[in-house]
Amino acid sequence: MTQPTHPAGRICPSCDGFASAAITLGGRNRHGHLHTITAHCPTCHGTGTTRPTTAPVRERARV
Numbered sequence: 001m002t003q004p005t006h007p008a009g010r011i012c013p014s015c016d017g018f019a020s021a022a023i024t025l026g027g028r029n030r031h032g033h034l035h036t037i038t039a040h041c042p043t044c045h046g047t048g049t050t051r052p053t054t055a056p057v058r059e060r061a062r063v
């Protein structure tokens with residue numbers, strides 16, 4: 001028998017699963033490495049997946 005698999009979620013439609021990118025800023029440090037920053041997909045926050053909403057979230061008014 002095969003192991004049951006749990007879907008990790010749907011692939012993010014904004015980034016197609018490529019949720020992070022290293023962007024070079026130009027120049028190198030004294031070790032010869034490129035200066036980079038990491039940018040995450042704003043939709044999935046770097047996870048590459050979207051979680052299906054199972055239940056609607058209701059807001060409650062506090063008195």
Ligand SMILES: [Zn+2]
Nearest residue numbers: 012015041044
């Ligand atoms: Zn994304």
